[in-house]
Amino acid sequence: AKRGKGKRQQNKGNKAVAKPTGAKSQILSPKFKNVFQQMLKFYDSKDYKHALKQANSILKSVPNHGDTLAMKGLINYKTEPAKDVSEEEHGKAAEALIKEGIKNNTTSYVCWHVYGLFYRAQRKYSLAMRTYKNAHRLKSEDFTILRDLCFLQAHQRDWPGYLTSAAKALQMRSTQSASWMSFVIAHYMNKNYDVALEALSAYRQTLPEAKLKKYDHSELCYLESEIIIAKGDYAGALAQLDNQKAYMRDQVRFRERK
Numbered sequence: 001a002k003r004g005k006g007k008r009q010q011n012k013g014n015k016a017v018a019k020p021t022g023a024k025s026q027i028l029s030p031k032f033k034n035v036f037q038q039m040l041k042f043y044d045s046k047d048y049k050h051a052l053k054q055a056n057s058i059l060k061s062v063p064n065h066g067d068t069l070a071m072k073g074l075i076n077y078k079t080e081p082a083k084d085v086s087e088e089e090h091g092k093a094a095e096a097l098i099k100e101g102i103k104n105n106t107t108s109y110v111c112w113h114v115y116g117l118f119y120r121a122q123r124k125y126s127l128a129m130r131t132y133k134n135a136h137r138l139k140s141e142d143f144t145i146l147r148d149l150c151f152l153q154a155h156q157r158d159w160p161g162y163l164t165s166a167a168k169a170l171q172m173r174s175t176q177s178a179s180w181m182s183f184v185i186a187h188y189m190n191k192n193y194d195v196a197l198e199a200l201s202a203y204r205q206t207l208p209e210a211k212l213k214k215y216d217h218s219e220l221c222y223l224e225s226e227i228i229i230a231k232g233d234y235a236g237a238l239a240q241l242d243n244q245k246a247y248m249r250d251q252v253r254f255r256e257r258k
Contacts, residue, residue, distance in 0.1 A: 043071065069100050112131050115131040149165050
């Protein structure tokens with residue numbers, strides 16, 4: 001009986017040892033959640049001085065908060081380095097803070113997204129893509145991360161990856177014209193011309209008559225023309241030009257293309 005009791009106590013002790021430590025330090029109080037949101041707003045408006053002030057106010061009470069540490073690193077990188085600090089040293093100091101934030105909260109999509117923004121600012125695009133993918137894997141429903149990943153994949157000419165991301169973006173935000181355009185262009189660049197044309201036609205059907213007379217729809221018509229030409233359907237391209245002539249506002253361009 002004593003042995004059994006001792007074994008139960010030992011198991012209880014093992015559970016206590018296995019319990020993760022520091023998890024509570026990653027949960028902000030409602031007060032500091034508001035401060036964190038204010039910090040993000042200051043960062044987005046490029047008011048880095050006030051963004052840094054907000055970050056420091058959080059870290060004063062929650063020094064190991066991963067998201068705030070990562071954001072502080074990014075904010076510091078965006079500010080001008082001191083006169084006696086080189087660009088390289090300035091970047092390394094900022095990256096050290098971001099890495100510390102990730103170390104404190106490895107499963108934070110915010111930390112990984114911030115790391116991607118840092119790498120992109122440094123023009124280290126392959127590393128930025130890797131960290132964006134990590135962030136997207138941790139929170140696949142975050143549209144901002146997916147949008148940034150889309151932009152970078154297009155910039156890096158990763159057309160298969162861009163197609164996958166654009167398809168997800170359209171599923172998430174089907175009411176946004178940018179999502180439709182990304183989807184159309186992704187298929188166009190992957191030489192899926194018929195799908196691109198079908199998607200473009202489906203998008204056009206959602207537009208009211210007033211929008212068809214605007215400049216952006218004129219550009220849409222020229223994009224449609226380019227896709228049909230790329231497909232090699234020259235008779236179809238001529239027919240499309242005749243059908244869409246009323247909406248194609250640059251008539252010099254229209255005649256040159258015809």
